[in-house]
Amino acid sequence: MPGRTEIVKLLAEQPIGSEVKVMGWVRSFxxxxxxxxxxGSCFQNLQVVVDFERFDEELLRKIQFHACxxxxxxxxxxxxxxxxxxxxAEQIELLGACxxxxxxxxxxxxxxxxLRENAHFRMRTNTLNAVFRVRHGLAYAVHKYFHDNGFYYLHSPIITASDAEGAGEMFHVTTFDLAHVPKTEEGEVDWKQDFFHRPTNLTVSGQLEAEVGALALGKVYTFGPTFRAENSNTTRHLAEFWMIEPEMAFFDIHDNQDLAEDFVKYLIRFALEHYPDELAFLDQRIRNEEKNMPKEKRRPMGLIEMLEFVLAHDFERITYTEAIDILRKSKDFKKGRFQFEPAWGADLQAEHERYLVEKKFRKPVIVRDYPAEIKAFYMRQNDDGKTVAAMDVLxxxxxxxxxxxxxxxxxxRLQARMRQMGVPEEELWWYLDLRRFGGCPHSGFxxxxxxxxxxxxxxxNIRDVIPFPRTPGNAEF
RNA sequence: GCCUCCAUAGCUCAGUUGGUUAGAGCGGCGGACUGUUAAUCCGUAGGUCCCAGGUUCGAGUCCUGGUGGGGGCGCCA
Structure with missing residues (x-):
């Protein structure tokens, strides 16, 4: 627009005495x-002083909350x-009434x-505004980190034919008229008549494709939408979410842990450096929210304090076996505070993870070497014959x-695992080829x-950090 | 999918052992005032108490069944 200046520029340069034109939404009058x-150019607002005697009453009446x-x-x-x-103000023009x-x-x-029910308006609030600014910054930092560290961005497919990744329930992709699905003579769905001549789904993970990239480009990462048709109803699950999957040739599980820690710390540091206003606002918001809560329910640290704390300390690294041992020796277990008994061979429950992270070590924890039975087929089998080189960052x-x-x-080893777990080798012939032809040790997360x-x-709630959340029964916007 | 809690004005909530006409703050609308920082002050309108049954002389309140939503757990990132 001719002559229009962004507020971020005015606040930064402060050209006192000059004539300016700004456009924006009314936060208050x-x-x-x-x-x-x-x-929207920055988190801060600009104050305009209106000599109301000089302006039309009708116009002033329309300067309402969120009018433009x-x-x-x-x-x-x-x-x-x-x-x-x-x-x-010398001139005021109403661009859009509200x-x-x-x-x-x-x-x-x-x-x-x-606000979730008004998702088309909620980004106009300070809180969601701050969240989506930070979200953008983190997305940018993901690309910057990997680019600066010699990784290549690989676009893994969104529509896939493999349904053997074991990562969860999938959304089917078809062009069939669902009221008239073509059937074979045996009465089964005739996928040969579908668009891809075979059943296809939305991706649940780009990992297998990322491995293809890693064995050619060395270090790659994917960053794209991921879909899980699981009926998950929690504050940390979405049916459509964005996943980042680096995959590196010649990295073992320890290199993998080093990268994971360095990467997430970079993201946190980037946010602290570039979004101080937004984080300060979010920090204060949590304090206000917790003001009336009993002390034991409040966070032990403020938001910014916690982010800085995470940066200042090495992540704790333990094995699954050590984790079980710690849990079984814990006061919480002995006093019967766990709903589930920590036992070798069973997956760590949310309450166990929380104990390790929030009570025992009070910082992020990386658990590795899980029992093979509770992990996916593609994970590297350790020499103990019981565990695989898996890692979770908590x-x-x-x-x-x-x-x-x-x-x-x-x-x-891979084929033996696949047979054991009922993963069809025929479908993943190309994945197995990576081991047949020029294979190498590699890792990813x-x-x-x-x-x-x-x-x-x-x-x-995870639904408040994605613009338009998809969860079971909800795809309104 | 399991467990649990909730649903009263535009929003956030209160509403006593079941008892007369349903309450507040904010917001809206009307007005006063003006260097404010969530401005202040006065006035005013606004309700199918989520829906359908039931118990009762009487239901916002109790019971049953729906619907919608929150939280916890599972699955996982």
Whole structure:
């Protein structure tokens, strides 16, 4: 727009005395004199001083919460406290009215549940605004980290034919008219007539394809949407989420752990450096929220304090066997505070993970070398004959943020595992070929992007860190 | 999928052992005031108490069944 300046630029350069034109949405209009605008260019607002005697009454009446206006005026030093500069309005143009008697949002505290039902408006609130700024920053940092460290961004397919990854229930992809599905003479679905001439699904993981890339480009990563048709109803599951999956040739499980720790610390550091205003706001928001809670329910640390704490300490690294041992020796177990008994061979329950992270070590923990029975077929079998080189990175509040492993590169071992677990070898012929032709030791992991955003922003529900959450029974927007 | 809690004004909530006309704050609308920072003050409108049954002289309140939502667990990232 001719002559329009972004608020971020005005606040940074503060061109006192110059004539400026700003456009933005009304955050508040106090005393019919103080108009606060936000244009999305930064988290801060710009105050506009309106000499209301000079403006049309009809126009002033329409300057309501979240209406959109263009203001021309002189930029001056602010007379009041709370802001350095302000604009003395000479012209005000209403770009888009926002009738307050019909608009669902209000300049007051609203619940996250209410805002979810108004997902098309919720990004206009300070909280969601801050969250999505940080989300963007983290996405950018993912690419920057990997690029700077010699990784190649690999676009793994969204539609896949393999249904053998064991990562969960899948969404089917078809062009069939579901009311008239073609059948074979035997009465079964005739997939040969479908678009791909075979059954296909939305991807649940790009890992197998990433391995293809790693064995050619050395270090690759995927970063794309991932779909799980599981009926999961929790604050940390989505049916559609974004996953980051680095895969590295010549990395063993220890290199894998080093990378995971360095990577997530980089992301946290990036957010702290580039989004201090947003994080300060989110930090304060949590404090306000917890003000009326009993002390034992509050977070032991503030948001920023916790992020800095995570950066300042090495992640604890233990084996699954050690984890079980710690849990069985714990006071919580002896006093019967666990609902599930920690026992070698059983998966760690959420309560066990929380004990390790929040009570025992009080920092992120990486658990590795899990029993083979509870992990996927492609994980590398350890020499003990019982465990595989798997690793989970556990964070406070959100639990597992990363799951990964060293991959089984030995063809005979891999095939034995597949037969044992009923994974069809024919379908994964190309995956097995990676072991037949020029195979090498390699490792990788998957990071749930939304869980990372959750951790950095301190948001309690994963549905509030993705613009349009898909969960069982919900795909409205 | 299992367990649990919740549903009262536009929003956030209160509503006593079942008892007359359903309450507050914020927001809306009308007005006053003006260098404010969630401005303040006065006035005013606004309710199918989620839906359908049932118990009762009487149900926002108790019971049953739905629907919608929150939280916990499982599955996982």
């Amino acid at each position: 106090r005393a019919r004199r103080f108009l606060v605008l936000n244009d 206006v263009a203001v021309t005026g002189k930029l001056v030093e602010s007379e009041g406290k709370g802001q350095d500069i302000e604009v003395l 009738p307050a008697d019909a608009y669902p949002l209000q300049p007051k505290r609203m619940t996250m549940e209410f 964070f406070p509040y959100i639990g597992e943020v990363i799951g990964g492993s060293q991959r089984e590169e030995r063809l005979d 998957g990071l749930g992007f939304e869980r990372m955003v959750q951790f950095v922003t301190g948001m309690g």
